[in-house]
Amino acid sequence: MPYFVAVYDVNQKRVGKMLKLFRRYLTWIQNSVFEGELTPAQFKSLQTEADQLMQxxxxxxxxxxxxxxYMDRIALGKEKAEKSRFL
Amino acid sequence: MPYFVAVYDVNQKRVGKMLKLFRRYLTWIQNSVFEGELTPAQFKSLQTEADQLMQxxxxxxxxxxxxxxYMDRIALGKEKAEKSRFL
Incomplete structure (x- = not known):
């Protein structure tokens, strides 16, 4: 299944809503960074919902x-997420 | 050559310095997101410099x-960077 890394950069006013939305689909890695597998339908749905929140x-x-x-994650400093994989 | 996506999440006070550092090594994509090829030595050097700035x-x-x-970038909303590639 395709694997996604997602990063949002939105006005402070919408951070809470974005966090809530992305957490419904992906795993939280660090502040505005998320990861996870999504089917094409799930990805489309997440894009649509994000688009509706964005200004x-x-x-x-x-x-x-x-x-x-195909990828490795290397984190410096705080690693907030439950999943962690270092080189 | 290995290709990197980098995202930083630092206190507002250090955003300017981080931006300047990451721009020396990578291409700016969106706010705190950068991309580019790095040799292992360059990557090590960027990590060391970032580590020194971080608190x-x-x-x-x-x-x-x-x-x-191995990856495709899909951007919603503003796409600030000079390079852009949509699915």
């Missing part, structure tokens, strides 16, 4: 990987 | 990919 100046970036195995 | 509560996440071809 002028807000942005979201998704990185889609064919498989989680 | 309590700050965090940086790097995603290392074997090759840029």
């Amino acid at each position: 002028e100046g807000d942005g979201v970036v998704f990185y889609q990987l064919r498989d989680e195995r | 309590e509560g700050d965090g940086v996440v790097f995603y290392q990919l074997r090759d840029e071809r």
Whole structure:
């Protein structure tokens, strides 16, 4: 299943709603960074919901990987998420 | 050459310094998101410099990919960077 890394950058006023939305679909890694597997339908649905919350100046970036195995995560400083994998 | 996606999440006071540091190594994508190729030596050097700037509560996440071809970037909203690639 495709694996996603998602980062949002939105006005402080909408951070709470975005956090709640992204947590419904993905695993929280650090502040505005999330990861997880999504089916094409789930990804489309997340994009639609994010789009509805976003306003002028807000942005979201998704990185889609064919498989989680194609990447390694290296974290410096706080690692808030429950899952962790270091090189 | 390994391809990196980097996201930092630091106190507002250090955002300017982090931005300046990351721009020396990578391409700016959106607010705190950067991308680019790094040799192992460059990556080590960026990690060391970031570590020196970071303080309590700050965090940086790097995603290392074997090759840029293994991922696709999908951006919603503003796309500030000069490079852009949509699905």
